[in-house]
Each structure stands twice: as C-alpha cells, then as structure tokens.
Amino acid sequence: MPLWAKVATQEQAEHFVSEHLLNPDELRSPHGIRSLAKNEPAYEIAVGSNPSCWRGPIWIVANYLAWKGLKNYGFDDEADELAGDILDMMAGDIEQNNCLHEYYDPETGEGLTHPGFLNWNTLAALMMAE
Numbered sequence: 001m002p003l004w005a006k007v008a009t010q011e012q013a014e015h016f017v018s019e020h021l022l023n024p025d026e027l028r029s030p031h032g033i034r035s036l037a038k039n040e041p042a043y044e045i046a047v048g049s050n051p052s053c054w055r056g057p058i059w060i061v062a063n064y065l066a067w068k069g070l071k072n073y074g075f076d077d078e079a080d081e082l083a084g085d086i087l088d089m090m091a092g093d094i095e096q097n098n099c100l101h102e103y104y105d106p107e108t109g110e111g112l113t114h115p116g117f118l119n120w121n122t123l124a125a126l127m128m129a130e
Contacts, residue, residue, distance in 0.1 A: 003069025013073040021066060022078060029106030031089045032058040032082065033066045038106075045105055047113045057103040057112055060086065064123035071130070083127035090124055 002008040008016065022028045026037040036043050036056045046053040063086050070079035089109040093100055100121045101111025 001065065001069075003072055004065045006072050008073070010073060013069075013075075017070065017073070017075055017078065021070075027066075029058065030085070031104060031106055031109040032063045032086050034106045035059050035062050035103075045107075045112070052102060052113065056106065058086075058089070058106050058109075059103045059120075060090070060124055061120040064120070064127065067127055083124075086124055087128065090121070 003013055003016070020026050020037070021033065024030075025039055027033050029038075034043075034056050035054050035058070038056070040055075042055050044053065044055040045057055046055070063082065067079050067082050067086075070076075070082065089104060090100060092109060093104075093111045097111060097115060099111075099116045100118055102114035102117040102121075103112055104110065105112055
C-alpha cells in the first residue's frame, strides 16, 4: 500500500521490493504476489466462501496494487514480469475453465473459489493497457 500510495521513500521502496515483495519465500510466487507472506505462521491456502481467504492466495486486486506500486517507484521490469504472470494465470483459467475465479493458488495458479467471478479481476486489463 505505501508504494501504491507513493508515501514510501525510494530507499524504503527498494528495501521492501528486494527483501519482501520479490522474495519467493515471502510474497512473490510463480503466479503473482501472495496476499500473505509464505513464511508467516498464519499463511494458508484455503477455499473459503464467507469470509474468503486472504491469508496467502493470489488476489488480482492486491496484485494490481503491487504492480502499480512497482511502476510508481521505477521497477518497470519487475512490474511487467508480474503483469505477465498474472495475465498468463488468468488466461490459463479461462482456457481450462472458461471463466475466472475469485482467487488463486500461488504455487499452481489454479482458481480456488467462486468460478465466474468478475469484478476487480478486470484490473488486469489496466495492467495490459499500461
């Protein structure tokens, strides 16, 4: 959020991006940014309905904020890679299931719940447009 809101210093942004956001043992997965770091005790990939699981799966809205934060601080290559991973994952979901899901498994890219979900997933179109 501080990167998206442009309230971090460049030094803070560089530290967060290198140490946490792009760290595969923490937030970065093969398919996007996890909603909670993999090394956190509360990390869980669960299918939930009410409330939905925010303790680890990939959510497009959170990835959009991370992507925009990367762009805000000049991490264009990293932002482009993240956008590509998100778009590939979503395209795979459409190809395999003919729909999008609410959130995704960070290790496999598999849609976890609410097939046919279309709301903030459309933020991925903004990643493509930029």
